[in-house]
Amino acid sequence: MTRTLRAADITVLCQLSGLRFPAEDLAPLAQALARHVAFVEPLLRVAFEDASPSLTHDPRWAD
């Protein structure tokens, strides 16, 4: 599901995160973030409860 995001939403997110972006970037960023949310949606729908998030980047396999 694509969410509707507006430039004002990005302004709030920036305030919460302590970020400062050019005003002309806010509207395109709202669209880009909405697209990203839709892109990641399948990942959020999958139950990965058995998997811990990766905390190490050591690629070796446990024997």
Add this chain to the structure above:
Amino acid sequence: MLELDALTISQASRLLRERAVSATELVEATLRRIDETEPSVHAYVHVNAEQALAAARQADAEAPRGPLHGIPIGIKDVLVTRDAPTAAGSRVLAGFTSGHDATVVRRLREAGAIILGKHVTHEFACGQDVPPTRNPWNLRHYPGGSSAGGGVSVAVGSSLAALGTDAGGSVRKPAAVTATVGLKPTHGRVSGWGAIRAASAPSLDHVGTFTRSVEDAAVLLQAIAGFDPADRRTIQEPVPSYLADLDGGVAGLRLGVAPGYFAGPALEPEVGALVHAAFEQLERLGATLVPVELPSFRFTLPAGFTILMVEVAQPHRRWLAERPQDYVEATRRLLELGSLIPAAHLEAAHRARMVMRAEVQAAFRQARLDSLVTPTLPSTSMALDEMVVERDLPRLIPFTLPWNLTGLPALSVPCGFTTAGLPVGLQVVGRPFGEAMLFRISHAYERATPWHRRRPVLADAVAR
């Protein structure tokens, strides 16, 4: 007259050892080749001619240190070098000189290599802008990225090898589209200390190599591999001899093939035909192809892009606020987006990454695989004037990005040319720290095929 566009490190090293050529002559010839090719391909952002010649004269005065002694090599403009600026392709870092060598650069110098200069990169290695570099197989076409200059330079002979960085395919992609050999080693095999942090996603990034042969890739990795106390990502695993088993062949080896290639995009028909011909060649050489299922790899793009964007954006907070005009607009927007990605997305991406790691480990074990083989890219290099970065970049990396997420070593070797004369790459993927097996398989394939010997002719590339 040295034919630099055909010379491998191993051949040049032999000539140097036999005193048939001096390091100074080799570097002078390479500098001439840079002068000849740069107006067409724009692979370099900085050439260190005087320092390279001084280093070559010193190399000529010394006893040979090994196979890289006197060999001219180029470095991606995100790896710091003590004697040249490192701008990561951005106005944000214009004029920055570190005063230090990245660990890999220091190791190359210690091995006797001559550092020629810096190769062009996309801004902060993000792949969002169009750098001036052009593909020597057709100058209208994408040269691959983000290590754009490295592949092109090695292809045209304006360096004998190059170092790049690869967080999603940034070495293997340009290698595939320039008919060079591109290696992304295991995560932790090669130090990333001295890679510009603002151009790096630390958990996905790897320093990799461009060469004209698999043997050269083994020689180069031998020089740069190993633990580095300055980079906590490096792992204290012994570094084997990468040449010892190079001629071992593939007879009896089991190579996994994932039907549908992780639910990625369909292959361009000519790419599919060439890659399947490569699989058949490996079978004729005695390997067994084994189908494997990797269902969680369908999450490669959402998981990979999420982690990549968050990690690369983090160091840019202050610059984005204070100097937004110094970025290419598309790069700035990507970094801004990366700064806004919710923690829940990142957590889900890291969970998917763990599932992918476990799944590929199980596939190797259950199917008793020695390697996986895939296309490097689903398509050939596209025409730059038809390319839409936001649309096309994600289409290019579904076969390369999984190995950044899992940390497994992966190598792209040329496997043919389309009817339009554009190169195609075969990717060989190994177990953790299994680079020697990658070299063995791809060397056997390379010896049985002519593709790596074909070199671009710039006059033809202009005419097409």
